[in-house]
Amino acid sequence: MTDAVSSRTPQQALAALLERHAPQRLLLIGASAFPALAAFEAAHPETRISRAAPGPLPAHLAGQRFDLALAVDCLEHLNKAEGTRLLAGIRNLNASCIAVLADPVASGWSDTDFYALALQASERFARDHQVLKLYTYDVR
Numbered sequence: 001m002t003d004a005v006s007s008r009t010p011q012q013a014l015a016a017l018l019e020r021h022a023p024q025r026l027l028l029i030g031a032s033a034f035p036a037l038a039a040f041e042a043a044h045p046e047t048r049i050s051r052a053a054p055g056p057l058p059a060h061l062a063g064q065r066f067d068l069a070l071a072v073d074c075l076e077h078l079n080k081a082e083g084t085r086l087l088a089g090i091r092n093l094n095a096s097c098i099a100v101l102a103d104p105v106a107s108g109w110s111d112t113d114f115y116a117l118a119l120q121a122s123e124r125f126a127r128d129h130q131v132l133k134l135y136t137y138d139v140r
Helices: 010-021 035-043 080-094 111-115
Strands: 025-029 048-052 068-072 097-102 120-127 130-138
Touching: 010 035, 010 068, 010 097, 010 120, 010 130, 025 080, 068 080, 080 097, 111 120
Parallel strands: 025 048, 025 068, 068 097
Antiparallel strands: 097 130, 120 130
């Protein structure tokens, strides 16, 4: 990824990611819902969506496998050690594909923090004074 700003909005990028992966089992980790997920859920009522607040996964989710895990409005609510444990655990145990939408300034994470977890920088979004970045991991 370059430092170029994407022509898409974060919601458009998340919607495209959801359509591309078409998960049957989706894990959402975050403090808030987002429009792209609501649209996907309405169009794909057969998809089982499990939700968790930022932090360690609850026991009933920690032992499950998901087609895709999304962390949106998540790392901004955790310290870096907690976020690292969460993403590494999901990558190793819960999902073969992960997407993380994060505000690097608010979360305190840098590109190298994501690279250390084998995530790739996919897109960069800028609006007013805020920058969001989308990072992805796909074992395939």
